[in-house]
Amino acid sequence: MTETIEITGSNQRMDRAQAVPAIVGNHRDFLIVTGLAGTAQDMYAIEPDADNCFLLGGAMGASVSMGLGLALARPDKHILVMCGDGELLMNVGALATVMASGVTNMSILCVDNERYGETGNQITHTSMGTDLALTAKGLGIKNVMTVTAPDEIEAGRKELRRADGPTFVYLKISDAKPPKMSSRNFNAADRRIAFRRAQLGHL
Amino acid sequence: MSDQSVWGAELYDTLVDGGVSIFAYVPDGGHKVMIQKSLEDDRVHSIPLTTEEEGVALTAGADLGGKKSVLLMQSSGTGNCINMLSLQANGGFPFLAIITMRGTYGEQNPWQVPMGMAVRPCLEAIGVHVLEVEREDELKDVTNAAMNLAFRSDRAVAILLTQKFIGAKAF
Numbered sequence A: 001m002t003e004t005i006e007i008t009g010s011n012q013r014m015d016r017a018q019a020v021p022a023i024v025g026n027h028r029d030f031l032i033v034t035g036l037a038g039t040a041q042d043m044y045a046i047e048p049d050a051d052n053c054f055l056l057g058g059a060m061g062a063s064v065s066m067g068l069g070l071a072l073a074r075p076d077k078h079i080l081v082m083c084g085d086g087e088l089l090m091n092v093g094a095l096a097t098v099m100a101s102g103v104t105n106m107s108i109l110c111v112d113n114e115r116y117g118e119t120g121n122q123i124t125h126t127s128m129g130t131d132l133a134l135t136a137k138g139l140g141i142k143n144v145m146t147v148t149a150p151d152e153i154e155a156g157r158k159e160l161r162r163a164d165g166p167t168f169v170y171l172k173i174s175d176a177k178p179p180k181m182s183s184r185n186f187n188a189a190d191r192r193i194a195f196r197r198a199q200l201g202h203l
Numbered sequence B: 001m002s003d004q005s006v007w008g009a010e011l012y013d014t015l016v017d018g019g020v021s022i023f024a025y026v027p028d029g030g031h032k033v034m035i036q037k038s039l040e041d042d043r044v045h046s047i048p049l050t051t052e053e054e055g056v057a058l059t060a061g062a063d064l065g066g067k068k069s070v071l072l073m074q075s076s077g078t079g080n081c082i083n084m085l086s087l088q089a090n091g092g093f094p095f096l097a098i099i100t101m102r103g104t105y106g107e108q109n110p111w112q113v114p115m116g117m118a119v120r121p122c123l124e125a126i127g128v129h130v131l132e133v134e135r136e137d138e139l140k141d142v143t144n145a146a147m148n149l150a151f152r153s154d155r156a157v158a159i160l161l162t163q164k165f166i167g168a169k170a171f
Helices: A016-024 A038-046 A063-073 A085-090 A094-101 A132-138 A150-159 A188-200 B004-017 B029-040 B052-064 B075-081 B083-091 B110-125 B136-152
Strands: A031-034 A053-055 A079-084 A106-112 A143-147 A167-172 B020-025 B045-048 B068-074 B095-100 B129-133 B156-161
Touching: A016 A038, A016 A079, A016 A106, A016 A150, A016 A167, A031 A038, A031 A063, A031 B052, A038 A053, A038 A079, A038 A106, A053 A188, A063 A079, A063 A085, A063 A094, A063 A106, A063 B020, A063 B045, A063 B052, A063 B068, A079 A085, A085 A106, A085 A132, A094 A106, A094 B045, A094 B052, A106 A132, A132 A143, A132 A167, A143 A150, A150 A167, A188 B052, A188 B083, B004 B020, B004 B029, B004 B136, B020 B029, B020 B052, B029 B045, B029 B068, B029 B095, B052 B068, B052 B075, B052 B083, B052 B095, B068 B075, B075 B095, B075 B110, B083 B156, B095 B136, B110 B129, B110 B156, B129 B136, B136 B156
Parallel strands: A031 A053, A031 A079, A079 A106, A106 A167, A143 A167, B020 B045, B020 B068, B068 B095, B095 B156, B129 B156
Antiparallel strands: none
């Protein structure tokens, strides 16, 4: 099956608002941690305040490590981290720690628009030659896949669900600035409690 | 100055008895015994970090999954953690760091002094409760107090193992 996804932007890549939901698929297959900006908006657009997701609003660089803590604590669940290229670049060593931890129940979807979208769409290092899939491979992540075209989305969706992780899926998307979405819930204490109540059954 | 093989084992057992099952660490001579014990213990996860701030985020993720965790680090890594501690300040995530001090009492390496002096004010500025251990006989009480504050009252807490307690590294 080939997904219908528009190609846009100066880099002529897939539209973010279509590609990200398509590759995530049913988000209830995962417990999810997202980065602070674009990927939080992506997830919020899929389902606002979903109780299996924790969306960062700051603490840039936290998403992979937070997902790792969750993966260690919940071996019965598959953990998905959704992070942007800027977010990952800020703490790229966290991928080495994921490798060293030995977790298998964790996937990372790196949504790479080659831009710092929150701060004025400045280019990131990935537009200048950095390949975060090669980085992930080099840091020891077991399964690594780059997805650049609509006909690769389905394979990426399956890859994210591999039981023998850790898995890194590198989704290359358009650098066109996405339309501003409705304002999300930035109250981290509220979201922590909602997540724990839903996933643990207690405060 | 105390014998690490004794107090390290006591501290480790106190943490495990308190329900800690994830030890995230940046390698440090002062934590050598605890790191080794965590690596050899099938009941716990022992996770080497590339930088301390990973541990701040990792412990918050563990809390989302219902597990208690601790970050073992040296004072020099404190500065690496500060913005990441926004997670605890905003989210009410419990946080417990055990920090071996450098740059204070009896320090012989001047490179350790600036961060060593800044540890307490930096941690307090971002909302972390700071408790100190100066004698071996107070280690267990302070650790239990810190665990209560962190895991029952959902606070960020750091225990500083002072150089009066652990000794200053000789050069």
